[in-house]
Amino acid sequence: MDFIIVTNNPRVRDEYGMKYCVFYRECSFDDLLYFVRDKIHKGHRLLTHPLSGSVKPNETPYKSIMISADIGRLDDDSVALIENAITVATSGKFERYRQRQKILTEEILADFQMIDYFLITGAIESAMTGLR
Amino acid sequence: MKTLELGYFHIKDIVIGSESKIENGVLYVDEAAVKALVLEDENIKDVHFDVARPGESVRITPVKDVIEPRVKVEGPGGIFPGMISKVEAVGSGKTYCLKDMAVVTAGKIVGFQEGLIDMSGPGADYTPFSKTINFCVVCEPADFLLATDPTATLPIENAKKPEYEKAVRMAGLKVAAYLGELARNLTPDETETFSTPNLKEGMEMFPDLPRVVYVAMLQTQGLLHDTYVYGVDAKRTLSTMLWPTEIMDGCIVSGNCVSACDKNPTYIHENNPVVHELFKQHGKTLNFVGVIITNENVYLADKQRSSDWAAKLCELLGVDGAIVTQEGFGNPDTDLIMNTVKIEKKGVKTTIVTDEYAGQDGKSQSLADADQLADAVVTGGNANQVIVLPKMDKLIGMLDYVDVIAGSHAGSLREDGSIEAEIQILTSCNNEMGFGKLSAR
Numbered sequence: 001m002d003f004i005i006v007t008n009n010p011r012v013r014d015e016y017g018m019k020y021c022v023f024y025r026e027c028s029f030d031d032l033l034y035f036v037r038d039k040i041h042k043g044h045r046l047l048t049h050p051l052s053g054s055v056k057p058n059e060t061p062y063k064s065i066m067i068s069a070d071i072g073r074l075d076d077d078s079v080a081l082i083e084n085a086i087t088v089a090t091s092g093k094f095e096r097y098r099q100r101q102k103i104l105t106e107e108i109l110a111d112f113q114m115i116d117y118f119l120i121t122g123a124i125e126s127a128m129t130g131l132r
Numbered sequence: 133m134k135t136l137e138l139g140y141f142h143i144k145d146i147v148i149g150s151e152s153k154i155e156n157g158v159l160y161v162d163e164a165a166v167k168a169l170v171l172e173d174e175n176i177k178d179v180h181f182d183v184a185r186p187g188e189s190v191r192i193t194p195v196k197d198v199i200e201p202r203v204k205v206e207g208p209g210g211i212f213p214g215m216i217s218k219v220e221a222v223g224s225g226k227t228y229c230l231k232d233m234a235v236v237t238a239g240k241i242v243g244f245q246e247g248l249i250d251m252s253g254p255g256a257d258y259t260p261f262s263k264t265i266n267f268c269v270v271c272e273p274a275d276f277l278l279a280t281d282p283t284a285t286l287p288i289e290n291a292k293k294p295e296y297e298k299a300v301r302m303a304g305l306k307v308a309a310y311l312g313e314l315a316r317n318l319t320p321d322e323t324e325t326f327s328t329p330n331l332k333e334g335m336e337m338f339p340d341l342p343r344v345v346y347v348a349m350l351q352t353q354g355l356l357h358d359t360y361v362y363g364v365d366a367k368r369t370l371s372t373m374l375w376p377t378e379i380m381d382g383c384i385v386s387g388n389c390v391s392a393c394d395k396n397p398t399y400i401h402e403n404n405p406v407v408h409e410l411f412k413q414h415g416k417t418l419n420f421v422g423v424i425i426t427n428e429n430v431y432l433a434d435k436q437r438s439s440d441w442a443a444k445l446c447e448l449l450g451v452d453g454a455i456v457t458q459e460g461f462g463n464p465d466t467d468l469i470m471n472t473v474k475i476e477k478k479g480v481k482t483t484i485v486t487d488e489y490a491g492q493d494g495k496s497q498s499l500a501d502a503d504q505l506a507d508a509v510v511t512g513g514n515a516n517q518v519i520v521l522p523k524m525d526k527l528i529g530m531l532d533y534v535d536v537i538a539g540s541h542a543g544s545l546r547e548d549g550s551i552e553a554e555i556q557i558l559t560s561c562n563n564e565m566g567f568g569k570l571s572a573r
Contacts, residue, residue, distance in 0.1 A: 051462030051500055052430040053353055054391035066431070081432075081466070088462065088500045092491060114293060115390070118354035119430050122367055126431035 002069035003047055003127050005120060006039065008032045009062040011113040012120055020124070021069060029063050030089055036065050037082045043071035046078040048123045050085035053115060057089035060112040061104075064120040066127065135327040136207070136377035137226045139320030143233040146183045146265050154314050157321075159233065161267065161311070169306055170269065175292075175299035178272040182528045184236075185265050188251045189525035192268055195247030195559045196237040196389045197304045198261055198397040201230040201312035202382060212382040214363025215302070216309045221362075222381035223374075228315040234264040234399050235311065237304035238529040239271040241297050241356070247392035247559040248521075248551075255521045258561040260568050261399075268528045269307055271300050294355055301387055305398070326377050326411050328422065331449065338419040342452040345421045346376070346406050347442055347475070348565075349467055351388040351396070351459040352427040358387035359459075361425060371426035371441035376407045379423065388459065393515045393556035394487050394564050396459050405567045406455055406485070421451055426471065428464040435467055443474035457485040457565050461515075465500040476505040487512035487562035492554070512564050515556035523549030 005016060006023045008031075013024040025035060033050060040046065047066040051057065104112075144157040152162040163181060170179045184190040204210045207225015210217025236249065249261045256262035277292040329337055350359040352367040359366045362383050374383065384401040407423065414420040426442040429435060446454055454475050458468040465486070472482045488498035488511055498514070544553045555561050560568070 047432055048430045049432060049435070049463040049466055051466075053463065054351070054357060054388075054394070054460045056391075056461065084501060087497070091496050111293075115355060115357075118294075119357070122354045122429065123431040126429065126434050131431070131433045131437070 003066050004044070004069050005064055005066055006032065006036050007062075007064035007120070009064050009113050009116045011117045012064045015117065016124070029057055029061055030086070032063050032065070033082065033086050033089055036067065037086065039067055040075065040078045040082055043074060044068050044078075045072070045075045046081055047127060048120070050082055051088060052119045052123075055112065055115055060116065061109070062112050062116040064116050066120065066123050133327055133329050133333060134224050134375045134377055135325060136224050136380055137323050137325045138380060139205075139226060139228040139323045140231045141228065141315050141318065142231050142321050143265060145185070146233060146267050148181055148183060152314055154230075154318060159230065159311065159314070166307055166310060169310055170271070170303045173299045173302065175274050175277060175295050176271050176303060177274040179303070180270050182268045182270070183265065184249070184251050184268055184528055186251055186256075186263055189253075190251040190528060191248065191524035191526070192236055192238055192251075192266065192528045193248040194238060194240065194529055195249055195392065196239065196241065196300055197386055198399040198559065199235045199304050199308040200399045200402050201233070201235060201308040202402065203228050203309070203312035203316050204381060205316055209381065211309055211312060212305050212385055214383070215360060215385055216305050219362055221378065222383055223378035227381055228312065228320055230312060230315060232264055234261060234266050235304055235308045236261065236266045236268045237271065237300055238268055239300055240530065241293055241300065241389075247389060247395070248557050249559050250521055250524060253522050253524070254519060255558055257570060258519070258555050259558045260560055263569060267307070267311070269303060270529055271303055297355060297387070305385060326380070328375055328377065328420065331421065334419050334421060338415060341415070341417065341419040343421050343450065344410065344418045344453040344455065345424055345446060345449060345451045346410060347424045347426060347446070347454050347456040347471060348404070348406070349456065349458040349464065349471065350384065350425055350427050351464065353430050353460075353463065356388065356390045357460070360385050360387060366425070366427050367429055369427060371424060371438050371445060373445060374423045374425055376411065376420065376423050379404050379407060384425070391461055391556070392559045393562040394460055394512070395560055396563055396565060397560060400560060400563060400565055400567045403567065405565050406457055410455070418453070421449055426467075428458070428460060428467045430463065435470060439467060439470035439474050442471050443478050446475050446480045447478040451480055453481045453483070455483050455485065459564055461489060462500045468499070469501040469503050469506055472506045473503050481508070482506070483508040483510065485510045485512065485566050486564050488514045489516055490514045492516050492518055510566060512562040512566060512568070513555070513570070515554060515562045517555045519553065519555050521551040521553070
């Protein structure tokens with residue numbers, strides 16, 4: 001299964017950028033979701049859930065999402081998932097996390113990067129088996 | 133027929149000293165012996181122990197796991213198979229349990245490490261572990277794990293955190309097994325027996341009762357989001373079946389500690405309330421067929437396969453109903469709905485147990501996913517509800533990261549030592565098996 005990792009996580013960029021196709025963007029959590037939505041509208045399919053992990057949207061600033069490398073017809077399931085994720089992430093109930101990001105130390109940010117890295121690593125292991 | 137007798141020892145207090153025994157309901161713990169056990173793992177430099185009792189002005193944070201000590205005294209296998217004991221299948225014979233107490237592991241693994249237990253005050257109502265006498269195990273990482281950057285605010289080097297996570301996880305299980313062993317040759321205060329017929333026996337014994345299966349979704353997304361079944365990372369398993377009593381012998385242990393409120397620590401797996409409630413009704417209003425376990429992976433094709441298999445097993449078993457519980461937030465909501473919809477489409481009625489993130493005003497959509505077929509829901513409460521936790525006289529653990537624990541915000545830890553946060557900061561407050569002391573019934 002050929003895939004693209006879309007991420008704003010520098011650790012994922014650094015560790016996987018030379019091994020797999022990685023689209024790295026320096027952007028917010030929400031903007032990454034919007035970017036992925038644009039890709040879905042162009043015919044890519046979601047291969048991982050946009051809300052992976054129990055760390056809440058914007059509690060962590062980092063997100064890595066796997067999409068298909070190939071482009072096809074608009075995939076309704078992918079559209080539904082990404083739109084739902086955007087609705088959840090941009091809802092007011094996680095607003096406090098956006099404010100809290102301002103007090104996060106470098107080490108805590110590194111931990112959030114680590115968690116996101118391990119989440120996408122699990123997905124890569126599944127994708128590499130060819131599971132579709 | 134698979135039969136397991138549980139023997140209960142009601143622990144009235146815990147005393148840390150120089151010998152280990154259970155006498156007149158008091159658990160005496162040889163501090164040096166338990167310390168030596170924990171320090172067998174070179175990843176742990178030091179450990180200290182403490183006791184927190186219900187009603188005391190004590191706060192424990194950050195909490196990693198909560199475990200009930202047990203020991204297998206008769207029958208195949210041992211407690212926590214594949215992790216502490218050999219991997220032999222369990223679930224029959226006799227197992228002794230130290231009730232009314234728990235082993236609580238605590239210590240930093242990541243900066244936003246979550247989980248808080250208040251033993252008194254308003255927070256105590258929300259976490260079930262304010263009602264247990266807690267033997268706290270607070271670990272400190274080994275020097276070689278420490279970050280070399282002198283400006284680092286967290287001690288543990290990032291790359292080494294998975295090893296430290298495992299070390300703390302195993303420390304809790306080892307201590308729980310050690311304490312459980314103290315009951316081996318004693319007589320329990322009371323016993324309770326659980327029997328599950330095989331499929332053929334069940335249909336012959338209860339021909340007129342509806343057949344119900346329990347679908348237990350396990351958190352399986354990665355570091356700090358993992359669950360282990362007979363020692364296997366459940367991320368790498370296919371949906372499968374267990375005898376309900378296997379779970380009572382600790383075949384499912386938790387490696388999950390992110391999202392404190394909807395975490396199912398090992399204690400809740402051991403005492404799975406859905407399993408216990410189904411046993412109460414077994415042979416009376418329903419035939420409790422067994423447990424299907426399934427996972428909550430990040431990769432969508434894994435979700436597809438796991439939910440297809442969970443539904444397939446329901447169909448193969450020919451059950452009439454399924455209770456489905458999940459663990460976690462967001463992504464697992466999709467698994468929950470996938471499982472529910474697919475099982476319903478097999479003609480099996482479902483009821484789901486979940487928590488909600490409905491916003492502080494309760495007006496937001498509760499789950500990250502939904503379907504009209506998921507129309508029977510039991511809620512574990514709204515994790516976004518705000519609470520003010522008063523300052524406690526004693527802290528076990530550290531408060532360094534209260535401001536960044538999920539549910540908190542900048543300034544959550546106030547100058548007077550109180551904490552204003554969402555209740556999702558409290559360990560297992562909204563757990564999605566319904567293990568708690570609050571009800572709206």
